[in-house]
Amino acid sequence: MRWSSYYLFTTREVPADAEVVSHRLMVRAGMIRKEAAGIYSYLPFGWRSLQKLSAIVRRELDAAGAIELHMPVVHDADLWRESGRWRAYGKELLRVRDRHERDFCLGPTHEEVVTDIVRRDIRSYRQLPTNLYQIQVKFRDEIRPRFGLMRGREFIMKDAYSFDVDEAGLDAAYDQMDLAYQRIFTACQLDFSRVEADTGAIGGSSSHEFMVLADTGESQVVSCRECGYGANVERAETQPLAAPAAEPPAERQQVSTPSCTSVAEVAELLGVGPERVVKTLLYETSDGPVAVLIRGDREINQTKLANHLDLPEVALAGEALVRSVSGAEVGFAGPVGLPDTVRLIADESVRGLTNVVCGANVTDAHLTGVNWGRDVDLAEFTDLLLVTGGDACPRCGSELTLSRGIEVGHIFKLGSKYSEPMGCNYTDEQGQERPMMMGCYGLGIGRTIAAAIEQNHDDSGIIWPLPLAPFTALVTPLTNRDDAVVAAAEGVYHDLQSHGVDVLLDDRDERPGVKFNDADLVGIPVRVVIGSKSLADGKVEISLRRGGDKELVPVDGAAERVLELIRPPGA
């Protein structure tokens, strides 16, 4: 491709609305253009990168036995009514009407459609298992799209759906997809982590997320260097916390703690460690108020709480509710003397504590010397702890590290969640009709590209991992006025093309500085620079975008050297 006739326009100015580096660089490098909030055009240069990733995804999924198809963007509402999600999905589902006033929606995911397809075609266990996938546009009317391709409303996703006769089959399909995902992200040369994920409302027995590690990631994960355990913090567990030494029960006393609404303030005023203070947090749920106890130095994991209560979500109670339930201002609630209507749940971290400090349900007062059993009956203990860096690995006890990640893939075991209500059944060997066991497997194509840039850039621009680079090599003649330079550049360009290399020739009539800066910005991995000076010695300059030194090679050997540099290791 010749840059002078290609559609690639870089900008020096940083777009005002781009916050994160991948977004800024993608806009500056002419990869994407925003059309509306969370909706982008993929410009030719960016589209090439998505195509490179799509090809890798197809290769690995095909190898894993999945079969590509393509489903519609617009879905008949009746299908969604069948699964129950027409009501349940909420505002994220963009609903539209056609000219006959018939309801449709833009597909945010395709369980309904794929289940409808499969239930019509597959009747017998002999036709199973199967695994269908597509790479396609999704639409989710996100509350807050942001960060360019990282969280769009319209985005490109690979989604796969497996259908099996039983749990064992599902397990096998799941493991295969798991492996395929690991191969995909490895092939992309991304630093990723596979972690246990919360299954939440979807339920099911297992779920894993694939995280590209980056500081700008919106998800937090903990991982263990020793044994390889990794989990989204929503899901993460740890070993029981070391409890402070038990003491003989002391007398319960109410003490004055004016304006001390935080654990730190109370602990300091009373001269005790925060692990001897117990926080009481009040939540407002559709089933009424819930009080949750947790050790003062730790935080509650709201996802675990919601799962425990079997609710889609929970929210901290507002000030008014806190006052009416506890009888005190926010900051002084405690378990002693709460109304019976409040469900009291304790995190495991408070189980062995003695002589604790907690709110007195009186403004500006706390209780000391509180003991379970004598002062309060705690019947409901469960794990609600938000795990953090430094906690002990639940498997091996080593220290966990906390890091941020971008969720680029998520795999689920769905079981019969969709097959049952939608009647996606098959006949087994005994002639019995049974629901198929399903799994679903998502991979964000655009988001993975954004994540790759988050992980691979410097102050000057993108540093593409070779497999995702829009072009593999860039040939840059430094001037168009020296015939020898132009001829040499054309020669290298054609050599590389004839070897099937994706090569871009910067034949624009620009000054060298402009070409160098653009080259850094667009980040093509291998660069061949041809200038009058080195060419006088019959040499051209080859360098890698990723920090490599320049090397001078004879013009004739330039293409060969480039081929060496891009050859995958071991090939």
Added chain:
RNA sequence: CGGGGCGUAGCUCAGCCUGGUAGAGCGCACGGUUCGGGACCGUGAGGCCGGAGGUUCAAAUCCUCUCGCCCCGACCA
């Protein structure tokens, strides 16, 4: 949905408080000088000041309403 901010040239922004001739830099076009890390000089094109209503002799500027966009919290690939 709550909280904060912004809509002026293709892009990044000034002007608005205190109403009176539409501005800069970059980019673009033309001419000249330059040519190994975003050159310089000159000339020029380019605007319904997001939209609607109002106040006023006069509105980018003041008021009301709207639409869009961005950032911070609950969702997800």
